[in-house]
Amino acid sequence: MHKSTTAIVIPNWNGLDTLGCCLASLEHTKAMVVVVDNGSVDGSVDFIKTNYPLVELIALPKNIGFAGGVNKGVLKVIDLGFEYVALFNNDAVATEAWLEHLVVKMRDNSSVGIATCKLINASSARLDSTGEAYTTWGLPYPRGRGEPISQRYDSSQTIFGASGGASLYRISMLKEIGLFDEDFFAYYEDIDLSFRAQLAGWKVWYEPRSIVYHDTGSTSRKIKGFTTYQTIKNLPWLLWKNVPARLLLKIWPRFFVAHLFFVFAALQRRQLWPVTKGLFIACLLFPKKLLERHKIQSTRKVSVEYIESIITFDLPPNATRLRKFRKLLRLKY
Secondary structure (H helix, E strand, O other), rough: OOOOEEEEEEEOOOOHHHHHHHHOHHHHOOOOEEEEEEOOOOOOHHHHHHHOOOOOEEOOOOOOOHHHHHHHHHHHHHHOEEEEEEEEEOOEEOOOOHHHHHHHHHHHHOOOEEEEEEEEEOOEEEEOOOOOEEEEOEEEEEEOOOOOOOOHHHOOEEEEEEEOOEEEEHHHHHHHOOOOOOHOOOOOHHHHHHHHHHHOOOEEEEEEEHHHEEEEOOHHHHOOOOHHHHHHHHHHHHHHOOHHHHHHHHHHHHHHHHHHHHHHHHHHOOOOHHHHHHHHHHOOOOOOOOHHHHHHHOOOOOOOHHHHHHOOOOOHHHHHHHHHHHHHHHOOO
């Protein structure tokens, strides 16, 4: 792997406690490393300047989110003429061959636009993600999350989507379909991009020999109500933009129920403001997302049948209440 082909972009927001281990794990890759700092106030910028002077640092004055920060880094990589760009979380640690396995897969198959790895939860030694799935309830989920490490996910294969936490993207694909949707800010922007890639005819590949350890949720835990707000806001956009019209008849009614479940569950946790704000912004940007949908669907290169074939006809494994509700209605999936 030559450094002229691949760069790594790391978004950072007040991640000083994990950033050192993250950057140290990438020193052997020979890839250019770009850190986009989202207005940190914990000394992250000075730490990088002092300890990692070879890192390309983009210091932003304020936090523009995972999607916004990553896009700044990706645009820098595009300007420099790289062929591939990897995204990497500031709370992740790479194994030695993490990037090499992904690059090899990308080089060997020109139809692969995204290659992703096996993410392992650093604290529990259980799986964090083996790629992302999208269900007939309009709910994405990370395959294998919380499961013990086993041979179940040891097959290299095409999958629906990739986690933005440690995946490789083909620059030519990004030039075609666009970068991450900055309205998402954080959460599901990686699923949105994977969905757009699939609609445009690109494949997403899971490579189990590529392994990364991840401190799951270390950033979102710092902001109360953050996950609730982003989930309520972003899930409808993911559906409105990407699901082909014929599939909406199957997915929309189920999604409506699932979204209501999320809203009521959050209200039970006394998270009125994140819920209200999420619903308001989701509706406010609805016309914009419909315009984006028109562009995405009008340039779709695959059949509805293909999209249906890569969607999971089930609920996410942890959707306990929804499973009980489905059983009550006697639905098959």
